[in-house]
Amino acid sequence: MANISIRNICKSYGNLNILKNFSLDIDDGEFVVLVGPSGCGKSTMLKILAGLEAASSGTIHIGKRDVTDIAPGDRDVAMVFQNYALYPHLTVAQNMGFGLKMRGTPAAEITLRVADAARSLDIEHLLARRPRQLSGGQRQRVALGRAIVREPQAFLMDEPLSNLDAKLRVHMRAEIGALHQRLGVTTIYVTHDQTEAMTMANRIVIMKDGEIQQIADPETMFAKPANLFVAGFIGSPGMNFLKLEQAASGGLTLFGQVLPGLPAVTLSGGRNIIAGLRPEHIRMGEGAATITVHPSLVEGLGSEKYVYFDTPVENRVALQGVVHVEKDESESQQRGNRLIARLMDVGPVRVGEALRLSFDPARLHLFDATTGVALSPADTLAGTG
């Protein structure tokens, strides 16, 4: 086991920059998740870490050793692939022992270690089978087994759960978490799924267009997103975004009212502020800031309800290219035009009927509308000068 130090890694194909100055220090035994939309460079980073692709510049150290240009097989890391990449012509036992065999480990020891790993993953009865005779979940376990048998310095996992169905995915998520707890091996895990990142990581690295957006533990990531992109990416349903209006009094208005409890500030140069409000921070009934809405859609999920309503025209924001939305551009357009409240244990809510909702302005996240960077109250105050 070892710490990993990634320094200023860049990767480009011609004019296309896949990775821009990626730097990250990973502690021994840490579970780090690289997360971001497809094409953000997270998988490329993992491949560079594994030695399967060359970096254009930068260095990588595993432990004390500079491995920037060391062969993948000599880095002492193990990798789990999205499609598992089990060797179809070998049995499960041979698959798991392949890496040890390549390193010249005696056959007896290979058998022993494969048996150990198989027992811990509950796949002992599959050892003589071939990959095509296994179910998706079993293949996943074998792929994990192949990694742990090696007892490597680090595990690299490239979207290992995305080929599983939803239920199995939740189960394997817990299992990988438990495995990490037990073995304590440094793990770098790549995914596009923020839920996986939030539930599994010690630390999350959010990426977009080859650049790191924020590095933080899940709590901080949720509570203090560094910019609009992170704020929109983490959390489900995603954060609501509103454009703040400058009131004549110098304060900021939302839903036609000057917000109480917010410092009456503005940014220099007439720049705009975007406010973020998490759906779970909107409550039923009166509160510090109370609004009346007419829901356009109500989704009941049993214990909780998602209530959708329109953003007042003056508070709408254009979010294209700023906030990541899985589907398409019209989706992100929508996201700037409507709000979601996530209400727990409430009575019947009907579409079109007036509904009183409230929120605490202190819970608002404020962002510079131009740069997307999060503003602390101090920033906004400074902006007045």
Place this chain on the structure above:
Amino acid sequence: MKPRILTQLFLYAAVLVTCAFLIFPIYWLVVTALSQPDQLRQLPPRFWPADPNWSVFSKILGERPIGLWLANSALAAFGAVTISMVVSVLAGYSLSRFRVRGGQSLGLFILTSKMLPATLLVIPLFGIFRMTGLIGSLWSIIFAHATLIIPFTTWMLKGYFDTIPRELEQAAMVDGCSPLGALFRVILPVSAPGLAATALYGFVLSWSDYAFARTFLTNAQNNWTANLGITTMKGEYISNWADISAASILIALPILAIYLFLERYLVGGLTAGSDK
């Protein structure tokens, strides 16, 4: 329900008639081989050999060096396929996996050379083989057949490698293989069916050649291939069609056997590089 039964009946009839009609020449070859020579000089012809003359095969094998011709054909095919496969496996893998500078134009050239007429290459090859003393030697057609086979096998194999996920060799490399080790320990074993189909396809191409053998081997009787040998039988002033047919069956048999095995790979092979 009734019209459906009728269409079904009609369908069977149509299939039966079509098959019978199209396969008839092959059937006729067999009937001819098994007929007594004098029966072939009668009209109307007999469509069913009353007393099949099975001894024609042993007779023809005794009279003509068909065994030698078949062995020569097999040897040439084996040599040409071996050379072609070694070269095409490596090149096909490279074209499938690496972005090599000029790789695409090489691929295009190979694809175009599938369409070269043999009659064009045969002249300069004749010159080259004359100079190197290979005329009359099986090596001449081994190399000549390689020009036919390599373009096909390279594209077939590239197509086959494209269907194998890259993660497989990446996993092997993380497990400690060198890139070449990954190719030999993982990719090639996994590709075994594709390699077999490709090699057999190359075998068919070599076995079917006539132009090169005719040009390079006509004066070297001991190295005649099956196709060359049989055309010399046909050219004799009295053609004994029963004998020729029997010899033809012996020559076609290996290819028909391969065809039965290859049938399901055929489409992929024929269309490789020319269609999606």
Place this chain on the structure above:
Amino acid sequence: MAQSRFSLDLARPSRQHWLGYFLLAPAVILIAAIIIYPLVISVDLSFQNVGIARLDQPRRPFTTDNYARLFTSPDFWNACWVTLKLILVVTTACFALGLGTALLVNNRFKGRSIARLLVAMPWAVPEVIATVIFAWMFDSSFGLFNWLFITTGLADKPINWFSETGPAFAVVATTMVWKGYPFVSIMILAGLQSIPDDFYAAARVDGANAWQRLVNITLPSLRPVIGVTMILVMLWVFRDFSIIYVLTGGGPLKATQTLSIMTYEQAFSFFRMGYASAIGVVTLVICVIAAKLMMSRAPENL
């Protein structure tokens, strides 16, 4: 250890792409030696007055006589015309027969896989053997076709298939169609199988009958496959040597002498290799144009 150090080198991330070049090297060398170099020689020969190619002797003076002679030779234009006729006849017939058999065995019925196997069987018969079969069936004394033609009244006396120009052309064309249609059939079958069943289901719901489904769904969906296949068949006819050479040798009276046969005859019967190379170069140019045409139809696989 020395060996493992070598493989280690290629395994380094910064050098992994070298392997691509190493793997390609044998192919490049071999192709250069047995395809490109001969092609260059061909072109070179076509500009010399050469009888038998002797590479170990000094090059003859450069001349364009071969081409000048070629384009004024009635034989050359005759060969072009024969080639064109043969291509048109064989390709059309192969298309009709191939499409028909493909549509037929694409239906659902018991024994369909055997029917498929049989329908495509002539593909697996070596060309030389196919010519043997048809040479015998078209035999002028005891051949099946003459007997058939006379008993059905299509002819009143035996036809001399191989010594009359029209019949000889017919024999060559028939043999090539029989050998060539299975390829079309195989390709179209593959194309048929890639048409989603939903298309037909939707058309049935819309009340389209079998003919309308064929014209409006099947044929348009098959267009790319048919295009590529037809070009491949044309090229095959264009290049073919063994069927024609063994059946008729290009005769009688050059009635079946295509460009391929003419090239070969000039080179190896009359030993005018320079002149023959010039014909070959012309065929090469035609082939390259056809190949380009085909690739522009199927660009996505390159």
